[in-house]
Amino acid sequence: MAHDHAHEHVSNTKRIWMVFALLSVVTTVEVYLGITRPDFLYMHNFISMNLLNWVFIILTLYKAYYIVWAFMHMEGERSSLRWAVVATVIFLALYLLFILLVEADYIFEVFKNSTIKWNF
Amino acid sequence: MGAKDTSGNNTENVWGGGNEPMGASYGKLMMWFFIVSDALTFTGFLAAYGFSRFKFIDNWPIADEVFTHFPFMHGVDAPMYYVALMTFILIFSSVTMVLAVDAGHQMKQKKVAIYMLLTIVGGLIFVGSQAWEWKNFIKGEHGAMETKGGSIIQFVNAEGERVKLTDFAVTLPEEREELKRSNGRWFMSEGSLPTYSVAEVQAGFKAHPELLVRTEKIYRDTKEDRENKKLQPGLNKNKHREILTRAESEIMVSNGAIVVEGANLHHNEYGSKLFADFFFFITGFHGFHVFSGVIINFIIFLNVVLGTYEKRRTYEMVEKVGLYWHFVDLVWVFVFTFFYLV
Numbered sequence: 001m002a003h004d005h006a007h008e009h010v011s012n013t014k015r016i017w018m019v020f021a022l023l024s025v026v027t028t029v030e031v032y033l034g035i036t037r038p039d040f041l042y043m044h045n046f047i048s049m050n051l052l053n054w055v056f057i058i059l060t061l062y063k064a065y066y067i068v069w070a071f072m073h074m075e076g077e078r079s080s081l082r083w084a085v086v087a088t089v090i091f092l093a094l095y096l097l098f099i100l101l102v103e104a105d106y107i108f109e110v111f112k113n114s115t116i117k118w119n120f
Numbered sequence: 121m122g123a124k125d126t127s128g129n130n131t132e133n134v135w136g137g138g139n140e141p142m143g144a145s146y147g148k149l150m151m152w153f154f155i156v157s158d159a160l161t162f163t164g165f166l167a168a169y170g171f172s173r174f175k176f177i178d179n180w181p182i183a184d185e186v187f188t189h190f191p192f193m194h195g196v197d198a199p200m201y202y203v204a205l206m207t208f209i210l211i212f213s214s215v216t217m218v219l220a221v222d223a224g225h226q227m228k229q230k231k232v233a234i235y236m237l238l239t240i241v242g243g244l245i246f247v248g249s250q251a252w253e254w255k256n257f258i259k260g261e262h263g264a265m266e267t268k269g270g271s272i273i274q275f276v277n278a279e280g281e282r283v284k285l286t287d288f289a290v291t292l293p294e295e296r297e298e299l300k301r302s303n304g305r306w307f308m309s310e311g312s313l314p315t316y317s318v319a320e321v322q323a324g325f326k327a328h329p330e331l332l333v334r335t336e337k338i339y340r341d342t343k344e345d346r347e348n349k350k351l352q353p354g355l356n357k358n359k360h361r362e363i364l365t366r367a368e369s370e371i372m373v374s375n376g377a378i379v380v381e382g383a384n385l386h387h388n389e390y391g392s393k394l395f396a397d398f399f400f401f402i403t404g405f406h407g408f409h410v411f412s413g414v415i416i417n418f419i420i421f422l423n424v425v426l427g428t429y430e431k432r433r434t435y436e437m438v439e440k441v442g443l444y445w446h447f448v449d450l451v452w453v454f455v456f457t458f459f460y461l462v
Binding site: 012013016017020023024027028030031033034035037042043053056057060063064067068070071072073077078080081084085088089092093096097100101103104105107108111112117118119120 | 141142143144149152153155156159160163164167168170171172173174175176177178179184199200201204207208211212214215217218219221222267268269270271335336337358359372375442443446447449450453454456457460461462
């Protein structure tokens with residue numbers, strides 16, 4: 001928060017290109033994993049999702065962090081603005097995902113274990 | 121901004137206006153709050169997608185099998201490459217946008233204009249690519265049949281490779297004509313008919329004894345799955361769709377109700393009906409955001425060229441549309457993960 005008030009805008013070109021390189025590398029890794037789907041990740045589960053999916057989600061959040069912090073320049077904003085924006089979205093997203101995915105899993109079990117037949 | 125005290129510590133003037141308690145101007149703050157609400161809208165869509173996917177976890181289409189096209193490479197199986205290219209285009213247009221903002225801070229009008237223009241071009245290429253992606257998705261490749269039970273069956277050969285309807289369906293003399301408005305009794309018409317009728321696909325299936333049916337259901341390699349007598353031995357692999365024996369395949373084919381080619385909002389050849397609905401809705405809504413972003417960027421670009429921000433001595437407007445543009449890129453990062461990778 002060094003230049004919170006100073007507004008002495010120094011050029012960030014170098015950092016921008018660094019972040020671009022980083023995002024490109026992460027995307028390339030994602031695509032590579034998506035095409036090869038290595039068994040040691042794809043065939044093992046952790047909390048009802050395979051490890052490969054967890055890797056994708058973690059890499060996505062990593063990319064999202066850099067887009068918001070570097071490109072949208074969240075790193076230069078006041079902490080009150082950062083909390084107001086980021087905490088709100090993260091809390092509501094996690095809450096919504098929690099209730100919907102738990103419910104969906106329950107419905108899946110109902111379909112699976114009941115007498116409903118769909119594959120005919 | 122620079123001249124007056126905007127910290128809010130000046131108690132005398134707290135309610136007098138002109139305060140910036142969050143250290144951002146009014147316009148920028150409102151752009152951030154718009155982004156929060158828009159992010160929650162997309163969260164809702166993606167969470168709903170996750171809901172349907174977890175609900176139908178045993179018969180959701182595998183993205184690698186759906187998106188396999190690349191321009192000028194007909195018949196080549198290229199999963200993911202095209203959408204990876206689209207992702208790079210969008211990330212790169214984000215980079216040119218942030219370079220435009222950076223040039224704006226240094227009051228370099230010409231540089232801002234060039235980078236804005238590059239951003240606009242990147243956005244247009246992305247929207248065009250998405251249109252092409254939709255075209256392939258709507259057109260389909262192999263074709264499938266929907267049974268009376270409402271599930272999709274696809275056709276494979278003895279090696280378990282997908283077979284197109286055109287490769288085996290016969291042509292029967294029967295002719296069912298598409299119902300046009302001119303022949304309808306009231307406002308009646310229908311979408312274009314598939315290339316083959318159910319009877320033609322059934323006859324073709326009978327004439328090719330090596331063909332088998334692949335259902336929507338995913339093989340899990342459990343004890344129960346391994347003992348399932350209805351599945352073709354040797355062809356079923358873990359986390360792939362179940363392939364039935366010839367006898368069971370014939371039962372499924374005789375149950376056929378309609379022939380499905382490609383995708384629309386009611387049927388799609390890839391599997392679960394909701395898959396196509398979510399694909400159209402979420403990528404469509406995102407594409408609409410990109411399109412509006414291009415238009416907004418263009419308006420700001422014109423202002424840059426006309427020198428509006430030179431007169432104002434600040435390029436903050438570029439910063440504000442930049443926020444929106446990066447947000448669109450951010451959403452794409454998530455859409456890319458949940459539709460194509462996971």
